[in-house]
Amino acid sequence: MNPIPALKFVGRVALQNILRNRGIALASVLTITLTLLGAGVAVVVVHALDGVLHTEESQASVLKVFMADHVGFASEVNLEQTLGHQAAVAKATFENKDQAAQQAGSSLGLTQAINLLEKSGAGNPLPASLNFHLRNIKAVSELNREVRTSALLDSGPHPTDYNADVIPRLERYIFVAQLGGGLVVGVVGAVALVIITISVRTAAYVRRQEIEIMKLVGATDWFVRWPFVVEGVIVGVISALVASVILLGVGVGFGGGHSLALGVGVRFAALIVLCLIVAGGALGSVGSFVGVRRSLGT
Numbered sequence: 001m002n003p004i005p006a007l008k009f010v011g012r013v014a015l016q017n018i019l020r021n022r023g024i025a026l027a028s029v030l031t032i033t034l035t036l037l038g039a040g041v042a043v044v045v046v047h048a049l050d051g052v053l054h055t056e057e058s059q060a061s062v063l064k065v066f067m068a069d070h071v072g073f074a075s076e077v078n079l080e081q082t083l084g085h086q087a088a089v090a091k092a093t094f095e096n097k098d099q100a101a102q103q104a105g106s107s108l109g110l111t112q113a114i115n116l117l118e119k120s121g122a123g124n125p126l127p128a129s130l131n132f133h134l135r136n137i138k139a140v141s142e143l144n145r146e147v148r149t150s151a152l153l154d155s156g157p158h159p160t161d162y163n164a165d166v167i168p169r170l171e172r173y174i175f176v177a178q179l180g181g182g183l184v185v186g187v188v189g190a191v192a193l194v195i196i197t198i199s200v201r202t203a204a205y206v207r208r209q210e211i212e213i214m215k216l217v218g219a220t221d222w223f224v225r226w227p228f229v230v231e232g233v234i235v236g237v238i239s240a241l242v243a244s245v246i247l248l249g250v251g252v253g254f255g256g257g258h259s260l261a262l263g264v265g266v267r268f269a270a271l272i273v274l275c276l277i278v279a280g281g282a283l284g285s286v287g288s289f290v291g292v293r294r295s296l297g298t
Contacts, residue, residue: 014230025235028199032239032283033246035192036276039185040247043272044264046181050174061137063144064095064161066127071152079152080130088139093131100126137171189283196232196287228292229285236284240276247272 018025067076076094084092134140144162153159211224251260251269260269 010226010230013227014234017227017231018234024199024202025231028196028235029239029242031195032192032236032280033242035188035195036240036243036280037246039188039192039279040243040272040276042181042184042188043275044247044251046177046184047264047268049177050181061134061140063132063134063140063147065130065132065147065153066159066161067129067152069127075152076128076130079147079150083130083132083143083147086143088134088136088143090133090135092133095129095131097126097128100129189279192283193287193290196236196284197291199235199287199291201291225289225292229288232284232286232288232291233281234284236280236282236287237277238280239284240280243280244273244276 065079080092080094083089132143134143140162144160147153148159148162214224215221248260248269251264254260260266
């Protein structure tokens with residue numbers, strides 16, 4: 001049996017339903033567009049926040065071990081090789097006193113203060129350091145406990161730059177951001193599903209006499225149901241396209257260079273558009289199926 005004529009019939013009836021009930025269809029498109037737009041904004045914001053937090057996490061995954069001034073080069077190399085061969089260490093780099101002064105000057109704005117100290121004869125006050133880049137942020141505390149008792153380290157109150165409060169705080173922020181984004185998307189999806197269900201039930205109620213006649217002449221429930229399901233898919237996809245155009249327009253307007261607003265890349269933006277279209281079609285089909293099923297009493 002050739003399914004193409006049946007598909008053409010279902011598609012034609014679905015389009016006729018949309019055109020016949022333009023008011024209901026337009027209201028559905030507007031409300032679903034707003035809900036999908038909210039979901040898209042939530043995903044973009046969570047993605048941007050997640051990127052910032054993971055950047056901070058990668059920076060926090062570097063343990064800077066300050067060396068004492070009397071330590072010779074051979075001792076520094078031995079410590080670097082001993083700790084650098086651990087599985088948790090991705091790489092280890094040496095930073096001399098001049099490099100430490102340059103970094104402090106560029107990141108903290110201490111160039112003038114360091115120059116004054118050097119001119120006064122006090123010399124560069126910053127120690128050399130071994131910088132260990134760790135694969136996992138949780139390994140930072142373990143390496144800090146292992147290395148801070150070494151006699152090769154600076155005798156000051158902070159032989160490393162480890163901050164016990166930073167890592168747990170970052171982990172909490174990442175968890176809250178991901179959980180909050182998931183909840184927002186879930187709530188918005190549920191709202192869109194309810195809206196589609198109500199609109200389809202309204203459309204089915206308007207056409208109740210036509211549906212009764214179709215059933216009286218032998219039409220099955222699936223024969224009656226499929227045009228509504230396809231109608232919901234069409235409304236959902238149109239809503240997703242409208243929401244995508246708005247999101248991309250705002251992203252391009254406030255973006256710059258090779259990225260959109262909030263540093264969103266082109267590939268991630270294309271993924272959001274694809275997800276919105278799939279979500280719109282899925283919500284439309286499920287909502288229509290539930291709505292017309294209740295109207296048919298099956």
